[in-house]
Amino acid sequence: MLEASGVLELSLAIEATDVVKVFGSIHALDGLSFTVKHGEIFGLIGPNGAGKTTALRIISTLLKPTSGSVKVLGRDVVDEASEIRRLISYLPEEAGAYKNLSGYEYLEFMAKFTIEDKEMIRETVEVAAKISGLEERLKDKVKTYSKGMKRRLLVARALMTKPKLALLDEPTSGLDVLHSVHVRGIIKQYVEKEGVTVLLSSHNMLEVEHLCGKVALINKGKIVAEGSPAELEKKVNASNLEEVFAKVVGFV
Amino acid sequence: MFKGLFNVIVKEVKELVRDPTLLLGMIIVPLIIFPLMGFAVQTSMKAAEESMENISIAVMNLDKGTVAENLTNFLTTLGVTIVKIDDLNFTEAVNYVQQSNLTGLIVIPLNFTNNITGGLKAELDVYSVFRGGGIAESTSSSTISTLLKSFEESLVFQKIFEEIPEEDPQTVLNPIDMSEKSIVKGKSVNIHPSVLFGLMMSQSMGMPIGIMMLLIFAMQLAATSVASEKEEKTLETLLTLPINRLTILAGKLTGSIIVAVVGAIAYIVGFTYYMGSFMGIMPAETGVDLAAIGLAPTPISYLLLGASLFVSLISALALAISISVFAEDVKGAQALVGPLSMLLIFPMIFMMFTDIYALPFPLMIVLLAIPFTHPMLASKVAFTGDYLTAVIGIVYVSIFTIAVLYIAARLFGTEKILTAKLKFKGLRRRKRKPAE
Ligand SMILES: Nc1ncnc2c1ncn2[C@@H]1O[C@H](COP(=O)(O)OP(=O)(O)OP(=O)(O)O)[C@@H](O)[C@H]1O
Numbered sequence: 002m003l004e005a006s007g008v009l010e011l012s013l014a015i016e017a018t019d020v021v022k023v024f025g026s027i028h029a030l031d032g033l034s035f036t037v038k039h040g041e042i043f044g045l046i047g048p049n050g051a052g053k054t055t056a057l058r059i060i061s062t063l064l065k066p067t068s069g070s071v072k073v074l075g076r077d078v079v080d081e082a083s084e085i086r087r088l089i090s091y092l093p094e095e096a097g098a099y100k101n102l103s104g105y106e107y108l109e110f111m112a113k114f115t116i117e118d119k120e121m122i123r124e125t126v127e128v129a130a131k132i133s134g135l136e137e138r139l140k141d142k143v144k145t146y147s148k149g150m151k152r153r154l155l156v157a158r159a160l161m162t163k164p165k166l167a168l169l170d171e172p173t174s175g176l177d178v179l180h181s182v183h184v185r186g187i188i189k190q191y192v193e194k195e196g197v198t199v200l201l202s203s204h205n206m207l208e209v210e211h212l213c214g215k216v217a218l219i220n221k222g223k224i225v226a227e228g229s230p231a232e233l234e235k236k237v238n239a240s241n242l243e244e245v246f247a248k249v250v251g252f253v
Numbered sequence: 254m255f256k257g258l259f260n261v262i263v264k265e266v267k268e269l270v271r272d273p274t275l276l277l278g279m280i281i282v283p284l285i286i287f288p289l290m291g292f293a294v295q296t297s298m299k300a301a302e303e304s305m306e307n308i309s310i311a312v313m314n315l316d317k318g319t320v321a322e323n324l325t326n327f328l329t330t331l332g333v334t335i336v337k338i339d340d341l342n343f344t345e346a347v348n349y350v351q352q353s354n355l356t357g358l359i360v361i362p363l364n365f366t367n368n369i370t371g372g373l374k375a376e377l378d379v380y381s382v383f384r385g386g387g388i389a390e391s392t393s394s395s396t397i398s399t400l401l402k403s404f405e406e407s408l409v410f411q412k413i414f415e416e417i418p419e420e421d422p423q424t425v426l427n428p429i430d431m432s433e434k435s436i437v438k439g440k441s442v443n444i445h446p447s448v449l450f451g452l453m454m455s456q457s458m459g460m461p462i463g464i465m466m467l468l469i470f471a472m473q474l475a476a477t478s479v480a481s482e483k484e485e486k487t488l489e490t491l492l493t494l495p496i497n498r499l500t501i502l503a504g505k506l507t508g509s510i511i512v513a514v515v516g517a518i519a520y521i522v523g524f525t526y527y528m529g530s531f532m533g534i535m536p537a538e539t540g541v542d543l544a545a546i547g548l549a550p551t552p553i554s555y556l557l558l559g560a561s562l563f564v565s566l567i568s569a570l571a572l573a574i575s576i577s578v579f580a581e582d583v584k585g586a587q588a589l590v591g592p593l594s595m596l597l598i599f600p601m602i603f604m605m606f607t608d609i610y611a612l613p614f615p616l617m618i619v620l621l622a623i624p625f626t627h628p629m630l631a632s633k634v635a636f637t638g639d640y641l642t643a644v645i646g647i648v649y650v651s652i653f654t655i656a657v658l659y660i661a662a663r664l665f666g667t668e669k670i671l672t673a674k675l676k677f678k679g680l681r682r683r684k685r686k687p688a689e
């Protein structure tokens with residue numbers, strides 16, 4: 002029994018089975034099933050309104066599935082939500098930071114929830130400072146930041162604690178090319194060296210191609226294609242992910 | 254369970270205190286507007302006093318008799334400047350008074366002296382000039398009539414003196430010397446009741462206003478602290494942190510209370526200063542020892558008022574938070590919470606001017622059903638000694654508080670706190686759909 006659950010935890014970070022989420026008359030998710038293995042960078046792609054954000058919100062325990070089940074790190078999102086929250090970190094698609102706090106104060110506030118040791122908190126904030134690349138500007142109030150600077154602060158916040166599972170909804174949206182490359186590098190490094198598993202959504206096919214070992218294409222709340230970028234390209238006879246996207250979504 | 258609470262409270266207080274609009278409300282209104290109002294009242298009252306000192310009146314003497322002469326002399330000896338305008342006709346006189354900045358006009362008609370000496374009623378026309386109707390004008394106009402009254406009195410004294418020379422005219426005129434005292438809590442005290450009423454008034458006016466302002470202020474704060482999480486899009490992140498939802502709620506409540514109390518102190522300081530500016534002018538109240546007559550707040554009444562205020566504060570905050578969950582942004586939240594302040598203003602007005610137990614029964618029930626009536630009632634406990642009412646009020650408000658807290662906790666515990674807002678968004682998206 003113990004062994005079995007241990008194996009489960011080792012092999013699967015996320016296990017979504019037949020997830021349905023209904024908002025009034027809208028079926029945001031309509032029987033979504035996929036699995037994410039430990040140590041993977043898994044990419045969710047799909048057109049606007051396909052259900053990517055809804056899926057990430059359910060996995061991050063913010064929303065409850067209407068039906069179906071989701072297990073995150075072996076725990077049920079409905080019954081064991083508070084345990085899951087200890088292990089994950091979620092970067093919402095549209096997020097802000099407390100505008101009257103400084104960048105440092107914000108990072109410290111966030112770090113204190115997962116870390117108790119003062120010295121560790123300081124170290125974590127330093128790590129985040131490096132990830133964000135904001136340097137001296139971290140002393141300024143968040144309300145003085147540009148959109149991309151705010152996003153960098155939030156990405157740093159999501160990664161600084163080295164969570165077991167990071168859920169990143171369009172992590173590089175609004176970032177300039179250099180910072181996007183920097184953030185991708187960090188994500189890769191964290192997965193390879195720190196044992197972090199990443200599930201991200203993105204509209205940047207180049208990014209997904211570079212970063213993700215596995216990709217799922219969602220359309221209308223269902224997975225319509227799944228596999229490594231190379232596998233997908235081969236399957237629909239396309240030369241890159243953008244073409245895959247166009248062919249698969251176009252046909253559906 | 255409340256791990257991380259301190260962290261949340263610190264953040265809430267920082268966010269609220271550093272909000273420039275909020276700071277403006279907390280500092281400008283109490284610490285600048287109130288003293289300014291006090292200053293305005295003070296200077297206008299000073300001006301009134303000064304204008305009383307130099308009253309100048311035009312006198313149109315058509316009578317020319319001895320009593321008329323006595324009247325003008327009487328006024329002159331009391332420091333009134335008299336301008337004689339006997340040569341003008343009435344229309345000219347009125348024009349003259351208006352233009353030459355005089356306080357008023359006295360017309361002494363023909364036969365004034367004859368009527369008085371002959372034992373008949375004499376007439377006297379007194380005109381006050383109405384310019385802007387400020388305090389100064391009304392006081393100087395009433396000063397004229399007071400002066401004329403005392404002239405009248407001197408006529409009566411003279412008559413008494415002539416008819417009954419052996420008696421004191423004072424005693425003839427006022428044969429009874431009344432000494433007014435009060436009974437307080439079953440004991441007689443040697444204090445004029447109007448002094449006690451005055452004291453009670455200042456208490457029963459001040460406390461409800463203070464309580465109302467504290468609660469409204471706190472509600473706005475709590476609503477802001479929830480709604481700004483939505484407006485600034487920080488809520489989603491906050492809700493995925495390893496922290497109990499109740500801790501978030503408790504942190505928001507505590508943070509709002511801390512800031513509201515600081516704000517309330519600023520209001521009290523400003524308001525006291527404002528009231529103090531009246532006191533400087535009003536005749537000083539006789540040094541009444543409230544403790545000696547049992548009207549000073551006892552420790553028990555302080556305790557009851559404190560407890561009543563505390564539960565009311567929590568319920569007001571929980572109410573504001575529950576409602577603001579349904580708002581999309583700070584503006585929306587404040588618009589939703591705004592009508593709630595009627596629940597405070599309504600009892601405050603009644604509490605200031607009446608005893609609510611003297612009101613018609615249905616109205617009394619309505620008022621007692623409003624939880625925020627009870628802290629205002631409790632603020633009178635020191636005067637009434639009615640501890641039982643205060644305790645019942647506290648129990649009632651506590652039950653209400655628990656109910657509202659439960660609702661707030663439920664709203665925070667489920668996905669409603671996110672979707673309540675998203676629902677509006679969803680509706681809007683759905684409306685746009687057909688265009689696609
Ligand atoms: N709270 C809500 N209420 C009603 N409908 C919702 C709500 N949240 C999402 N939806 C609907 O669910 C569907 C999926 O939305 P979702 O935000 O998951 O899409 P997405 O794939 O993230 O799109 P995008 O690429 O634009 O971010 C959409 O049709 C959307 O209108």
Ligand SMILES: [Mg+2]
Binds near residue numbers: 054055094
């Ligand atoms: Mg999305």
